[in-house]
Amino acid sequence: MDESGGYVLCPGLQPEFYEEQFKTAGYKRERIVDFQLPVKRYEAANCLLWHKPSNRFAKLRHLFNVCSKCKDEGHRAVQNAKRNLSASEEVKDIRLNPASNYPISKLSPNNQSIKVKRLKNELRLNKEKLEKLLQESSMSLCV
Numbered sequence: 660m661d662e663s664g665g666y667v668l669c670p671g672l673q674p675e676f677y678e679e680q681f682k683t684a685g686y687k688r689e690r691i692v693d694f695q696l697p698v699k700r701y702e703a704a705n706c707l708l709w710h711k712p713s714n715r716f717a718k719l720r721h722l723f724n725v726c727s728k729c730k731d732e733g734h735r736a737v738q739n740a741k742r743n744l745s746a747s748e749e750v751k752d753i754r755l756n757p758a759s760n761y762p763i764s765k766l767s768p769n770n771q772s773i774k775v776k777r778l779k780n781e782l783r784l785n786k787e788k789l790e791k792l793l794q795e796s797s798m799s800l801c802v
Contacts, residue, residue, distance in 0.1 A: 665711050669726040671702035672733050682738035685767045691732050703728040743767070757781040 675801040681687045754761040
């Protein structure tokens with residue numbers, strides 16, 4: 660009789676597959692933790708470790724016997740990579756435009772800092788324009 664009751668250790672996310680996803684996306688998700696010793700391994704920060712596998716949707720080999728938390732983070736990593744691949748340079752520039760309503764949280768950390776710099780620069784320029792207009796309007800009122 661099996662004493663584990665159907666529970667297994669979560670193998671985590673396969674490094675060779677996910678390193679390619681991280682390269683394509685341009686960054687590694689914060690909720691994915693990597694271990695170097697004793698073997699290279701990625702897993703979700705909240706990995707269940709000891710779980711009952713549900714492989715009914717695990718047609719992809721890299722998600723076989725993986726816990727639900729690792730499975731979710733694995734899917735998100737793949738989605739981020741696909742989103743980055745599908746976005747042309749023109750679309751990326753539009754997303755980084757300060758006037759764009761694209762959520763900053765959906766950008767990579769590098770692109771987030773670029774957009775914040777552009778927003779600060781635009782704010783500074785608008786402030787200068789406003790001060791100039793106020794100066795001109797106060798002069799014309801005094802005459």
